[in-house]
Amino acid sequence: MSEMERAHIAPVRIGSVDERILTERQERVVNQRRDVLFTVEDLTVSYAGVPALKNVSLDIYKNFITAFIGPSGCGKSTFIRCFNRMNDLIPTAAVQGTVRYHGADLYAKDVDPVEVRKRIGMVFQKPNPFPKSIYDNVAFGPRILHMRGSLDERVERALRHAALWDEVKNRLKASALSLSGGQQQRLCIARCLAVEPDVILMDEPASALDPISTTAIEDLMHDLKQEYAIVIVTHNMQQAARVADMTAFFSVEVDQERDHRTGILVEYDTTPTIFTQPADKRTEGYVTGRFG
Amino acid sequence: MATSDLTAGAQPLGLRAERRRFGEDAIKGIFALCALVSVLTTVGIVAALLLPSIEFFQEVSLVEFFTETRWAPLFSNASFGVLPLLVGTFSVTIWACLVCMPFGLGAAIYLSEYARPRARRILKPALEVLAGIPTVVYGFFALTFFTPFLQDLGLDVGVFNALSAGIVMGVMLVPTVASISEDAMSAVPQDLRDGAYGLGASRLQVSTRIVVPAAISGIVASYVLAISRAVGETMIVLIAAGQLARITFDPREAIETMTAFIAATGIGDVPTGSTAYKTIFAVGLTLFCITLVMNVISIRLVRKYREIYE
Amino acid sequence: MSAHTLDLKNRATGDKIRGRLFYALLLVSVTVGFVLLGTLLVDVFRKGLPFVDGILLTEPPSAVPERAGARPAILGTIYIMGLLLVMAVPIGVGTAIYLEEYANREKWYNRLLELNIQNLAAVPSIVYGILGLAFLVRGLGLGRVTLAGAMILTLLVLPIVIVASREAIRAVPDSIRQGAYALGATQWQTISRQVLPAAIPGIATGSILALARAIGETAPLILVGALTYVAFDPTILGPFTALPIQIYQWIARPQEDFRLLAAAAIIVLLVILLTMNAFAIWLRNRYQRRW
Numbered sequence: 032m033s034e035m036e037r038a039h040i041a042p043v044r045i046g047s048v049d050e051r052i053l054t055e056r057q058e059r060v061v062n063q064r065r066d067v068l069f070t071v072e073d074l075t076v077s078y079a080g081v082p083a084l085k086n087v088s089l090d091i092y093k094n095f096i097t098a099f100i101g102p103s104g105c106g107k108s109t110f111i112r113c114f115n116r117m118n119d120l121i122p123t124a125a126v127q128g129t130v131r132y133h134g135a136d137l138y139a140k141d142v143d144p145v146e147v148r149k150r151i152g153m154v155f156q157k158p159n160p161f162p163k164s165i166y167d168n169v170a171f172g173p174r175i176l177h178m179r180g181s182l183d184e185r186v187e188r189a190l191r192h193a194a195l196w197d198e199v200k201n202r203l204k205a206s207a208l209s210l211s212g213g214q215q216q217r218l219c220i221a222r223c224l225a226v227e228p229d230v231i232l233m234d235e236p237a238s239a240l241d242p243i244s245t246t247a248i249e250d251l252m253h254d255l256k257q258e259y260a261i262v263i264v265t266h267n268m269q270q271a272a273r274v275a276d277m278t279a280f281f282s283v284e285v286d287q288e289r290d291h292r293t294g295i296l297v298e299y300d301t302t303p304t305i306f307t308q309p310a311d312k313r314t315e316g317y318v319t320g321r322f323g
Numbered sequence: 324m325a326t327s328d329l330t331a332g333a334q335p336l337g338l339r340a341e342r343r344r345f346g347e348d349a350i351k352g353i354f355a356l357c358a359l360v361s362v363l364t365t366v367g368i369v370a371a372l373l374l375p376s377i378e379f380f381q382e383v384s385l386v387e388f389f390t391e392t393r394w395a396p397l398f399s400n401a402s403f404g405v406l407p408l409l410v411g412t413f414s415v416t417i418w419a420c421l422v423c424m425p426f427g428l429g430a431a432i433y434l435s436e437y438a439r440p441r442a443r444r445i446l447k448p449a450l451e452v453l454a455g456i457p458t459v460v461y462g463f464f465a466l467t468f469f470t471p472f473l474q475d476l477g478l479d480v481g482v483f484n485a486l487s488a489g490i491v492m493g494v495m496l497v498p499t500v501a502s503i504s505e506d507a508m509s510a511v512p513q514d515l516r517d518g519a520y521g522l523g524a525s526r527l528q529v530s531t532r533i534v535v536p537a538a539i540s541g542i543v544a545s546y547v548l549a550i551s552r553a554v555g556e557t558m559i560v561l562i563a564a565g566q567l568a569r570i571t572f573d574p575r576e577a578i579e580t581m582t583a584f585i586a587a588t589g590i591g592d593v594p595t596g597s598t599a600y601k602t603i604f605a606v607g608l609t610l611f612c613i614t615l616v617m618n619v620i621s622i623r624l625v626r627k628y629r630e631i632y633e
Numbered sequence: 634m635s636a637h638t639l640d641l642k643n644r645a646t647g648d649k650i651r652g653r654l655f656y657a658l659l660l661v662s663v664t665v666g667f668v669l670l671g672t673l674l675v676d677v678f679r680k681g682l683p684f685v686d687g688i689l690l691t692e693p694p695s696a697v698p699e700r701a702g703a704r705p706a707i708l709g710t711i712y713i714m715g716l717l718l719v720m721a722v723p724i725g726v727g728t729a730i731y732l733e734e735y736a737n738r739e740k741w742y743n744r745l746l747e748l749n750i751q752n753l754a755a756v757p758s759i760v761y762g763i764l765g766l767a768f769l770v771r772g773l774g775l776g777r778v779t780l781a782g783a784m785i786l787t788l789l790v791l792p793i794v795i796v797a798s799r800e801a802i803r804a805v806p807d808s809i810r811q812g813a814y815a816l817g818a819t820q821w822q823t824i825s826r827q828v829l830p831a832a833i834p835g836i837a838t839g840s841i842l843a844l845a846r847a848i849g850e851t852a853p854l855i856l857v858g859a860l861t862y863v864a865f866d867p868t869i870l871g872p873f874t875a876l877p878i879q880i881y882q883w884i885a886r887p888q889e890d891f892r893l894l895a896a897a898a899i900i901v902l903l904v905i906l907l908t909m910n911a912f913a914i915w916l917r918n919r920y921q922r923r924w
Contacts, residue, residue: 353727360724368763372769425662460673581864
């Protein structure tokens with residue numbers, strides 16, 4: 032039985048963890064080669080001068096699933112949006128620090144955010160298919176990026192990769208909005224894959240879905256990991272324990288005087304470590320359910 | 324028991340309640356009467372247009388009205404073909420649309436997708452100023468500045484011409500198109516844009532491939548409304564387009580629109596009850612029907628885009 | 634795995650050029666209206682300013698441009714404004730109150746009423762003139778008098794007053810009504826003592842804007858009041874003229890000087906409109922309550 036299958040049969044319960052699964056994962060992760068994809072150095076993000084997230088530093092590795100967990104308001108979504116410069120779309124946002132992608136500084140002065148986003152894919156919390164056909168949704172990316180080669184092949188490949196092809200291959204012209212929530216989210220993933228990124232960012236991808244669709248998405252993540260790096264934000268600890276190789280725990284610092292809540296990175300390590308032997312008391316408090 | 328006690332206690336209060344209710348009903352009646360005014364207006368318009376028109380069409384056949392190519396109701400050798408007026412209206416409207424549709428949509432895209440919040444807050448009401456200028460002022464401008472300007476450009480337009488009136492009318496209609504289209508675009512959910520930006524699309528691509536298609540019914544509604552306004556506009560064409568009813572598509576020539584005809588005839592001293600007098604109503608009815616159809620289409624389209632996103 | 638090179642800086646030049654060109658087109662779209670407006674204002678002021686003087690404001694029109702003034706027209710416009718205030722505002726606000734506070738949205742006749750008002754807002758203004766011609770002037774036998782003109786303009790701007798008043802009334806939070814009802818107030822008491830006072834700034838602003846719109850209307854008045862030459866002060870039940878009509882008549886004269894006079898009258902009209910709009914905006918900013 033694969034690790035994933037076992038994870039689903041014996042779900043992780045808050046406060047207690049299925050030791051066997053995590054031990055196996057620990058062995059695998061610790062021995063896996065770490066190719067650095069992103070390096071974050073001392074990152075601080077502010078909205079209209081108020082810091083939402085500060086002094087974050089970590090590395091993201093290829094072919095790993097990395098999860099950001101933490102209580103609400105700790106800046107996880109803000110953080111993940113830094114990787115593809117989506118925060119640029121918010122006028123009041125300001126980013127300080129460095130984010131390196133394959134060694135290149137993403138926030139250098141002459142870097143074009145549009146170019147950044149072509150290489151780094153994103154899936155959102157609420158599925159957001161375009162009001163077009165299934166085919167046109169997946170084909171949108173390759174079309175606007177003028178990618179060469181057969182469009183039909185690209186669409187099929189992306190849909191297969193997203194484990195959606197068999198369900199839609201006979202109705203590619205149907206409206207994307209006719210799909211169920213879980214299918215729509217997989218369509219969004221396929222849309223993302225069609226552009227051939229090397230990393231996929233997922234901001235709470237399953238939180239708007241039912242449990243069965245959630246399982247499908249998590250299985251998909253496990254498959255995609257073979258070719259892509261995956262970074263996910265999740266408020267669901269069990270999900271992180273089920274899928275993630277590395278986990279980063281964020282928490283909130285409250286500045287009483289100025290009434291600011293700022294997110295900080297507390298601990299970043301392999302998932303089993305975070306859940307069974309966390310180094311920080313705050314991490315321990317969160318994963319054992321004492322708060323958050 | 325309890326109920327009879329309550330009833331017994333309510334008796335002395337009963338009268339008071341009834342008196343109050345009567346006053347309330349009377350007040351409600353007054354306000355309902357106010358609302359009735361708008362109903363009566365519509366009834367009045369329909370009657371004012373329909374009754375004389377029925378008489379008119381007993382004297383002039385519908386076939387002649389819609390197929391004759393000469394409009395000369397006041398001549399001794401009278402002819403009542405409305406085609407020249409329709410062509411005149413159409414000609415001016417086309418030029419107005421060629422201006423207001425692209426520029427209106429462009430302004431809407433700018434306001435919705437490109438402008439910063441502060442610029443938007445200033446520009447949006449500023450555009451409304453354009454719509455608030457009286458049409459007689461636009462007519463004056465078209466006749467005394469724009470036509471000579473076109474002539475200076477070498478365009479060989481007549482003193483009265485459809486082009487000048489059409490273009491000025493088009494600019495006047497830009498705020499109408501921009502305002503409704505921008506509302507429709509703002510209603511498109513942000514996460515659709517985020518999805519496209521996330522794929523690496525540029526702002527141009529997101530605006531034209533995602534937002535405009537998603538807002539299309541609102542945009543078309545604004546176009547239809549602009550056409551309706553152009554068709555119904557009087558002063559600009561009365562002053563600058565001419566009063567010469569003929570069938571020509573050359574915009575440099577003078578023409579006469581339905582509205583200009585009605586106004587010019589109304590000013591003049593046409594004997595009441597004559598066939599020539601009734602042309603005012605027949606043409607008015609034609610005009611009203613055209614704009615009514617377009618307004619209904621426009622309202623339906625607006626409702627459609629509101630339904631999708633709200 | 635990525636199909637793209639690591640060059641994050643240079644978007645394909647074709648794309649960049651297209652992006653810049655598009656942005657330029659959008660800017661042109663936004664500014665074309667203002668350019669025209671600016672040209673219009675400069676032109677009108679250049680032509681008309683020399684003629685804006687005491688004669689314009691106090692003398693009646695004349696066949697001689699030097700001695701012609703717009704006094705009857707200005708007075709006519711003022712009378713019409715006054716009549717509109719008395720007619721359009723009460724009826725419009727009354728309709729709005731009915732629709733917002735009393736009418737049951739489910740009933741078909743109320744929905745028809747709303748649709749009717751929406752349609753009336755889009756009827757060409759000259760059709761209102763035809764309505765006036767048919768009923769008021771010849772039908773009711775009122776003749777081409779100021780009152781008839783004002784009545785027709787009332788019907789024309791009624792939808793504007795209604796929409797503005799409805800929005801103002803709707804903006805009053807329901808919690809205020811609930812509070813009044815809970816204290817035992819009747820519906821009318823709640824409306825007259827709580828809702829209306831709170832909605833007055835919005836209603837006033839909307840009414841002024843509707844009036845401003847009416848002042849600039851020419852087409853209906855042409856049909857309803859079309860005496861070509863009014864050289865005496867208008868009265869409510871007598872023949873009349875108004876600024877837009879005077880402007881039109883002067884434009885229609887062949888002599889160049891009358892065109893300049895028309896420009897001068899336009900300046901007067903624009904100043905009146907500007908004042909009204911500025912007043913409406915000031916009213917809204919000063920008294921607007923933020924719930």
